[in-house]
Amino acid sequence: MAAALAVWGFFAIAAGEPFRSTAGIAAYSNAAAPLGILAVAVALLMIGGEFDLSVGSIIGFASMSLMLLTTHFDWPLWPAIGAVFVLSALIGLLNGLLVVRTGLPSFIVTLGTLFAFRGLTIALSRHWTGRTQLGGLDSMPGYDGARQLFASDVFGVFRVSIVWWLVLIMVATWVLLRTPLGNWVFAAGGDAQAARSAGVPVDRVKMGLFVVTALAACLVAVLQVVRFTGADVLRGELQEFRAIAAAVIGGTLLTGGYGSAVGAALGALIFGMVQQGIVMTRVDADWFQVFLGIVLLMAVVVNHALRHRALSA
Amino acid sequence: MTANRLPLLEADRVSKRFGAVTALEDVSLTVDKGAVTCLLGDNGAGKSTLVKILAGVHPPTRGEIRVDGEPITFSSPRDAREHGVATVHQDLAVIPLMSVWRNFFLGSEPTVGHGPLRRIDVQRCRRIALEQLQQLGISVHDPDQTVGTLSGGERQAVAIARALHLGAKVLLLDEPTAAMGVRQAEIVLEQIQRARDRGVGIVLITHNPRHAAPVGDRFVILRHGRVVGDFSSREASIERLTTVMTEGG
Ligand SMILES: Nc1ncnc2c1ncn2[C@@H]1O[C@H](COP(=O)(O)OP(=O)(O)O)[C@@H](O)[C@H]1O
Numbered sequence: 001m002a003a004a005l006a007v008w009g010f011f012a013i014a015a016g017e018p019f020r021s022t023a024g025i026a027a028y029s030n031a032a033a034p035l036g037i038l039a040v041a042v043a044l045l046m047i048g049g050e051f052d053l054s055v056g057s058i059i060g061f062a063s064m065s066l067m068l069l070t071t072h073f074d075w076p077l078w079p080a081i082g083a084v085f086v087l088s089a090l091i092g093l094l095n096g097l098l099v100v101r102t103g104l105p106s107f108i109v110t111l112g113t114l115f116a117f118r119g120l121t122i123a124l125s126r127h128w129t130g131r132t133q134l135g136g137l138d139s140m141p142g143y144d145g146a147r148q149l150f151a152s153d154v155f156g157v158f159r160v161s162i163v164w165w166l167v168l169i170m171v172a173t174w175v176l177l178r179t180p181l182g183n184w185v186f187a188a189g190g191d192a193q194a195a196r197s198a199g200v201p202v203d204r205v206k207m208g209l210f211v212v213t214a215l216a217a218c219l220v221a222v223l224q225v226v227r228f229t230g231a232d233v234l235r236g237e238l239q240e241f242r243a244i245a246a247a248v249i250g251g252t253l254l255t256g257g258y259g260s261a262v263g264a265a266l267g268a269l270i271f272g273m274v275q276q277g278i279v280m281t282r283v284d285a286d287w288f289q290v291f292l293g294i295v296l297l298m299a300v301v302v303n304h305a306l307r308h309r310a311l312s313a
Numbered sequence: 314m315t316a317n318r319l320p321l322l323e324a325d326r327v328s329k330r331f332g333a334v335t336a337l338e339d340v341s342l343t344v345d346k347g348a349v350t351c352l353l354g355d356n357g358a359g360k361s362t363l364v365k366i367l368a369g370v371h372p373p374t375r376g377e378i379r380v381d382g383e384p385i386t387f388s389s390p391r392d393a394r395e396h397g398v399a400t401v402h403q404d405l406a407v408i409p410l411m412s413v414w415r416n417f418f419l420g421s422e423p424t425v426g427h428g429p430l431r432r433i434d435v436q437r438c439r440r441i442a443l444e445q446l447q448q449l450g451i452s453v454h455d456p457d458q459t460v461g462t463l464s465g466g467e468r469q470a471v472a473i474a475r476a477l478h479l480g481a482k483v484l485l486l487d488e489p490t491a492a493m494g495v496r497q498a499e500i501v502l503e504q505i506q507r508a509r510d511r512g513v514g515i516v517l518i519t520h521n522p523r524h525a526a527p528v529g530d531r532f533v534i535l536r537h538g539r540v541v542g543d544f545s546s547r548e549a550s551i552e553r554l555t556t557v558m559t560e561g562g
């Protein structure tokens with residue numbers, strides 16, 4: 001929270017009026033929303049003690065699946081959207097099953113699915129269409145309805161993706177802090193063995209969280225495909241690391257058992273502010289990465305100190 | 314005084330082999346309502362093995378386990394728990410990063426509301442957690458405090474209070490005082506006495522006769538897997554317990 005205010009304050013002064021205006025706020029909120037959706041889901045998974053490096057690849061896979069189903073296989077739009085959500089949930093389930101069954105670190109397992117699904121996306125897309133980019137979704141019947149839901153604007157300059165993001169933050173916060181399931185997520189990541197001995201179905205909780213991250217990735221894919229009316233096979237690249245970084249900047253521990261949805265959302269907002277702020281201050285965009293790297297390192301140091309304090313009598 | 318009442322939990326001539334290793338041979342032990350049975354012995358004597366059998370982790374190779382006089386075979390620790398026999402492990406019991414009340418109700422969270430609005434009854438959780446700790450002589454002020462910030466004795470209290478709240482009639486404590494200083498050990502012993510006074514049957518495992526002597530009603534001493542001493546509190550002194558533990562009966 002303090003970090004988000006500090007970054008905002010910095011750019012509010014450095015970039016001046018454009019950064020503080022409604023248009024400025026919209027610019028970085030819009031930029032932050034897709035990452036924010038991912039970061040909230042990824043934070044839940046990290047609190048539960050696991051990583052998902054495949055979310056970026058799932059974005060690519062879901063984006064191209066939606067384009068292929070509609071423009072190549074002539075599926076109507078809505079069933080195709082339903083189908084990519086089901087496919088993505090199955091990928092999440094696959095990640096979860098692999099992690100739970102093999103007992104291997106999810107970092108390695110989902111690194112494997114990261115490559116596998118990116119490769120599969122490129123291979124299938126070349127196989128069926130000979131191309132790596134597809135467009136023309138807006139000529140599909142039903143596009144206008146989908147546009148309303150996934151790509152319209154609210155209050156003029158804000159994208160509807162922000163609404164999806166806010167809803168997700170609220171639901172995730174409610175589940176984490178107020179339901180038994182949320183208690184089990186903290187326990188699964190805090191100490192899986194102790195959680196099991198208290199009767200928590202740790203494996204099912206973790207598999208469910210992998211499905212949630214995959215569904216969040218799919219939602220991001222659908223939001224973007226509908227807005228841009230097309231996709232290419234590299235969609236979502238590197239988003240997995242940005243989502244983890246946003247969660248960590250927002251106070252989620254890399255070691256599991258602690259974190260929040262609101263924190264992860266603020267972490268994503270910081271990404272958006274830095275990105276847009278650097279554009280507005282007309283600093284060389286290369287500095288974006290440097291700045292984020294520093295923010296991330298500071299966050300890890302602070303988290304480490306807080307964790308230490310929470311664990312010592 | 315307890316002669317005409319059935320023990321809560323009994324092990325009757327129990328033996329346990331792990332391959333060629335005989336960990337227990339013809340060991341009997343009883344746990345009465347409102348009484349503390351201390352299980353003493355050096356490292357490797359077989360104490361943990363006996364407790365694991367009582368807790369449903371291992372089946373005995375020979376012999377019988379009885380609950381309220383009825384022979385029983387526990388299929389798992391969960392099965393044992395459902396029969397009122399709970400184990401408090403030293404490390405496995407609590408999750409340091411979670412708050413006192415979240416730990417206390419983990420896996421059995423009370424809820425209010427229905428459907429998507431079904432939620433944990435947080436106020437009730439907070440209140441009950443504090444009350445139950447109070448009953449063990451522990452005053453924690455803030456139920457939102459993480460368990461990691463509690464002292465060793467207080468953490469043990471969270472685990473014990475939780476087992477009791479979930480309906481345990483018998484508590485199995487494997488070396489709860491092992492890693493503690495004098496002050497913390499005293500806090501745990503105090504909790505054991507308070508739980509006993511509420512009618513719980515307790516098995517306290519320790520290799521320290523100083524911890525056993527002040528709280529025990531009955532003392533069973535193991536050596537190389539056999540019972541070498543079985544005393545009532547009148548017969549037991551720290552010196553005698555120490556001698557039997559190290560030299561046999
Ligand atoms: N799972 C097991 N497999 C093989 N041997 C075991 C196993 N558990 C305990 N033992 C053996 O049984 C004996 C008693 O061990 P234990 O019950 O842990 O003693 P204590 O708790 O009194 O120190 C030891 O010789 C130990 O090596």
Ligand SMILES: [Mg+2]
Pocket residue numbers: 360361
């Ligand atoms: Mg032992």
